[in-house]
Amino acid sequence: MASPAIDSRSAALTSDIGRILDRVKTMPLAAWFGILAAGVVLLQLLFAGSESFPARWAAAFADPFDRFARWALENRRSGEPHPVFTYLFDPLADAVGWGLASVESTLLWFPWFVLPIAAFAYVARTRRWADATVAAAALIYPGLVGLWDVTVETLALMAIAVFISVIIGIPLGVAAAFRPRFDTTIRPVMDAMQTVPAPVYFVPMLMFFGIGAVPATLATVIYALPPLVRLTTVGIRQVPTASVDASDMFGASPMQTLRKVQLPMAMPTILTGVTQTIMMALGIVVLATLLGAGGLGQEVMDTLAQRRMGRGVATGLAIVSIALVLDRLGRAAAVTDRSVLPSRRTVWWGVAAVAALTVAGRAAGVNTFPEVWDTKVFDPIDDGVDWIQENFRWLTRSINDGLVSWMYVPVKDLLIDTVAWPALVFAGSWISWRVAGWRLALFTAAAVSFIGLIGMWELSLDTLTQVIAAVVVSLLVAIPLGVWAGRSRRVEAALSPVLDALQTIPSLVYIIPAVTLFTVGVVPGIIASVLYAMVPGVRITALGIKQVPTESIEASQTFGATPTQTLLGVRLPLAATTIMAAVNQVIMMVLAMVIISGLVGGGGLGFETISAVKNSEVGHGFAVGLAIVIMAIILDRSTQAIARRLQPPTA
Amino acid sequence: MMDSTAPSNRTTTVPALRALLALLLAFTVLASACGDSDDGETSSDGESTDEGADDGDDAAAEPAGDKPTINFVVNPWTASALNVEVARQIIQSELGYPTDAISLDENEAMFTGLSDGTIDAVLEIWPSGITESEQAFFDDGTVVNMGDLGAVGQIGWFVPSYVIEDNPDLASWEGYTSPEAAALFATAETGDNGRFLGTDPSYSTYDEQIIENLDLPFEVQYSGSEPATVAELDARVSAGEPILMYWWTPTAAVSEYDLVKVDLPAYTDECGTSAAAGDGGVDCDYPADPIIKAASPALADKAPDVYAFLENFTMTSEDQLSMLPAVEIDGEDPEDVAAKWVADNAGVWSAWLE
Structure with a gap:
């Protein structure tokens, strides 16, 4: 409880210091360089022989974390878990794990031809035929080269990660749109989250959730969340005040206005945010293998260990095709122009047709993908790499x-x-x-x-x-x-x-x-x-x-x-x-x-991160x-x- | 990068999206219901050896029937995957358990997983890599030592045979003390020192200590991953250039690239004590590694027949070497290669079931 007088005095002092200090910025460049050079030379002479920083705190810094990690390991699942794990982390991990398993088994349960058809229909309803074809083809490709099972693992991880991001991100974005103070609080956090390279999140995940697809999913969420929160805030704020006022005038509660007016009108912007989140998530899917996430990332690592570059490319293209599918679906979802979209009736007929196809396919037992090709079609790439290497x-x-x-x-x-x-x-x-x-x-x-x-x-x-x-x-x-x-x-x-x-x-x-x-x-x-x-x-x-x-x-x-x-x-x-x-x-x-x-072989901090996560x-x-x-x-x-x-x- | 499309001024809903979601939800429910019944059928039939791996994955996604899923660890090297595939296929076809394979590094997290029962068994643990804190799991019985696998591994320093043909001194460590030897293996990054190529950081290595304690003009450069190590080995051998690296047997690469193990000072017990204590005093060769199996103590109750089977389970170095080239050189899938071994060696594995 500082008095206003003291407050203003300290503010004046801070600004004075700031002004004096900021004078450096306007110093002539030559003088500035001169001081830089002089300072470096002086310090170099004074501290000759102390090239490396004395790592006084190295152990003191790492120890508490290690002790905490050991505590977490001992209190996780084994014997009598600590309540934090019993009531928070374990249920969370179980829920995410259940989600991953069900998405995976559902996608594998569909007869193979249903998903491309459904994706085609969903995009085609916006009359973008090229996009629709791309989406369908991208869903067929992984099966064609025999990678459907692994692709589904990655798709499931993506789907759950994006789902959780939406559940957390949209409410956060909405709250930030209405409460400027909340906005200013979370903005630097979001900034920092986007600055931090993703693998840095792997270590805490490891501590609380161990290794596997669950921590990989959660790390993906943290990494991919910020654009969604931001674009939700932007979207809500862009809604014209006239529309909100009109809704108020008709006696709508703030909650009703939000649900019926603001959210629907902000939807295109929010969907852009979802697309961005999807792209960010895809970016770290391969790295998630470090946490034992499996899927396409693991496949890439395995094939490269066998020096099968062609198969590596085939697997990489499966990741690209996930990006294409999700992007085209997202774009189609963002279309809200009624004059383009088919009637509600047509939509239900389409849904019914897809359902009928599914039932028919299951009944006929056409379930797994006919492996037309294999990744072997990409083998010439191996020869190409060898040729380049030789020449x-x-x-x-x-x-x-x-x-x-x-x-x-x-x-x-x-x-x-x-x-x-x-x-x-x-x-x-x-x-x-x-x-x-x-x-x-x-x-x-x-x-x-x-x-x-x-x-x-x-x-x-x-x-x-x-x-x-x-x-x-x-x-x-x-x-x-x-x-x-x-x-x-x-x-x-x-x-x-x-x-x-x-x-x-x-x-x-x-x-x-x-x-x-x-x-x-x-x-x-x-x-x-x-x-x-x-x-x-x-x-x-x-x-x-x-x-x-x-x-x-x-x-x-x-x-x-x-x-x-x-x-x-x-x-x-x-x-x-x-x-x-x-x-x-x-x-x-x-x-x-x-x-x-x-x-x-780059060494440095990158190698140390991998080493720390792996060990x-x-x-x-x-x-x-x-x-x-x-x-x-x-x-x-x-x-x-x-x-x-x-x-x-x-x- | 925030390209926010201006919202249209009409109130809009997304009926198709909602319909699609409803459909998906309906199918999820249907899928989990039907998935169960499907699974019941396969596990009661209890056959299909060829598709063993796929069945296992399905079963893992929806564990059902009266038999629990047996979870194996696959470490990031081929022999580990092959042991596990052989075991999985026999367990699925003969004992009727669904199985799953989880990719993990060989580290303490793996032992924790074994101790709390999230993982049931590991079929390839190299004794030289067991740390003190990992040994504690065996000592207090929270992880069970299931006996020798049969294969005997040997980690060491390897060079292509042409290196020794050109410089016979390099067959043994004394040959590596000279600056000339260092210059032979030097790269732009290591400068005057020779480069020793290290590997994946999760593998247990003592190369830095050996170099330091034997006073060799070399430095370790970690490739960071096995794919990178193999890529470098392949490039150097195909150009006929020298390379000195961490490697091990049994692996297909030893015969493929004609690698020869360099003689380091013989392994001693003090050296082993030093390694376990982590005091930096290792100055000898890696010991021969009679590879062991390990299981979760909970497995004995969960699936006594699997537990007994795993105690008998054996893979000799010869068995592994008969499968490794197909995977590591020809790029076949471990599942297929293991299936072939299982089909050809019924006489061998039927004994493990008694």
């Missing part, structure tokens, strides 16, 4: 060794072995200060020191080096491609399917052939990160270039500027904010791929996860701040 390995190996010797090793040695840790902490904070202000600077100083204290210093610097390398390469590829796509519709059309494929095909499918071409180590991970992260880079850059007003371009052309001058002098500067947003996305995507690199080392897992989160937050906030500063003042 181009000299080239890929030189690229590998060049990247490692000229980029990775020097930067890593500089950061880990040469520069003393206080100099690094100073440099990090000083840079954050310049780009984002004193709050981020303080956070950087504290958080980076914390990383060192919990014993993650060298691992984090190793990973940081790889992230820098991957981001640099991604941007070198993505920005020129994005500029090109932004200026030519044809290029954009040609790139679009490639980008879609890169984002949906699990990177494990192409990362193992990358190992044979390059070698076990950091490079395959960097390649995979580049392929995955350049997608938003290209897309957002193209968007930024397209948004440049034509008047500005025409103006520069009338002054006789060459196309190159227009590009460098007008287009790029005007698109700078958007391009910085692309940089931000690229960095976040690269961070999300850190764990994949760990699966092919149930909970405390260690938490430390690694925190290091990744801290790195993600600093990089995210600073690049966002740069993007804001590049924004033209009028905006």
Whole structure:
């Protein structure tokens, strides 16, 4: 209960400090660099010999988590479980497990031809025949190559994860739309949830639910929830006040207004959120194998262990087909235009026809998919990989060794072995200060020191080096491609399917052939990160270039500027904010791929995460996860701040 | 990325969606009802060896009939999958239990699963990898040692035979002390040190300690997963380049890639004590591993005949090697390969049922 006077005085003080501290941001660049260099040199001389951070808290940090994990293990299911497990976690796990099993058995119970027909009919009712055909074909494909059973396991995981996300996400979104204070409370949490790379959630899941499809489902929910909550809030807020007022006037209760007016009108936006959630969930389905989720992810791992790249691709395409089915169904569900949709009567006839087909199929005993092909049709890919390996390995190996010797090793040695840790902490904070202000600077100083204290210093610097390398390469590829796509519709059309494929095909499918071409180590991970992260880079850059007003371009052309001058002098500067947003996305995507690199010899935090999950080392897992989160937050906030500063003042 | 389509101004409902949901719900109920009766039939017939694996999966989804599902662990290596498939197919066809296989790493979570009965049996545990806290499960009887599997494993350091042909010194660890040896195995990342290729982090390894304690100019680079290890091995062998790696027998790769085990200082008991205690003092070879089976104590009550069967269950190294290449090299499914073994060896396994 502070008095208002004290409150205002402390507020004034804070703002004074803020103003003084923020002066750094307006310091001339030369002076700023001078202080940076001087500080680093000074600290380097003062702390010569202390390159590695003293990991004082490493054990102290991990121990409580390990003890808690041991307690959880002992109190879970065995003997007399703790009430937390008996009444909360175990029933939750059982319910999710039951849900998974029933969805799985239901999908397998249907005669194989019913689901494609039903999907076709459901999409076709919006008269989008191409979409309907795609949805049906995507449901037939996994069966054709004999992967239907495994695909169903993954579909069940997806379905339950999305179902739980909807149950939690929509009410949260609605609540946030009506209670601004609740909105401001959960917004940073949602922000953080989207910044954290998914595998970080695996460790706590492991602790409470052990290993299997259930913890994998719940980890997927946490990862995929934020877009749904956000878009629900946006959707509800977009409902015109006139409609709400009208409903009030007719004496509807707030609950009735919500159910009859606001939710239905927000439905298209909410369904967009559901689609986003589905895509996020698909993104981690393969990684969920680390938790023993089985399904297509496990299948990908198994086939790659047998070096059957073709079968790996076949399995990857099954994941793509799940994405296609869910996306087309979602789009069809979002169509609410009555003039397009068939009458209620027709719909019921359609449902009846599908039911009749089902009964007929069951009666005739046509249940399992006729295995027309096998994944063997993809075997030529194996030969292709072998051929590339034989003929181009000299080239890929030189690229590998060049990247490692000229980029990775020097930067890593500089950061880990040469520069003393206080100099690094100073440099990090000083840079954050310049780009984002004193709050981020303080956070950087504290958080980076914390990383060192919990014993993650060298691992984090190793990973940081790889992230820098991957981001640099991604941007070198993505920005020129994005500029090109932004200026030519044809290029954009040609790139679009490639980008879609890169984002949906699990990177494990192409990362193992990358190992044979390059070698076990950091490079395959960097390649995979580049392929995955350049997608938003290209897309957002193209968007930024397209948004440049034509008047500005025409103006520069009338002054006789060459196309190159227009590009460098007008287009790029005007698109700078958007391009910085692309940089931000690229960095976040690269961070999300850190764990994949760990699966092919990348070491660093990615490998430690895998090791912690596989060996149930909970405390260690938490430390690694925190290091990744801290790195993600600093990089995210600073690049966002740069993007804001590049924004033209009028905006 | 928030492309929010502007909501249409008409109040709308989604009748088809609701109808579809209703239909799905109806079928879920129907499916679970019918699923039960289907299952009853198959388990009372109790045959069909070929489709054994598929039956097992169905049964796992809807456990029914009077016999409970037997849950096996499959660890992430092929021999483990083959043992389990052979056992599952015989148990399903001869003893009439539904079975399931769960993919897990060989770690403490697996022992916890055995101790609380969520898992019934593991057919391949390598003694050299058992940690002190895992040994505690055997000691206090919360996990039962079901005796030797029959196969004897050997983890070790392996090189392709051409490495030793070119440099006979490299047959034994002393050959690896020189900078020349290190240079032979060095990569861009390891610099002056030679690279020792480690593997999946869930496998028990002492390579860092061995290198440190024998003072070898090498460093361990973990591939992080078995697919990556095999990809690297294949690439190096097909280019005729040297590679030094963690590997083990019995595996198909040893003959496929003509791998030779490097002689490390002979295994001693002190070295084994050091390994179990985790004090970092390991300076000898991995011991020979007479592989054991383990089960949940609850299995004896749950399914006494399965328990007795698993005590008798045997897979020798020769048995495993007769199946491994078909899976690891030719890429056949473990189910099919195991089914063939079961069909060819009725004389062998019928004895386990007595």
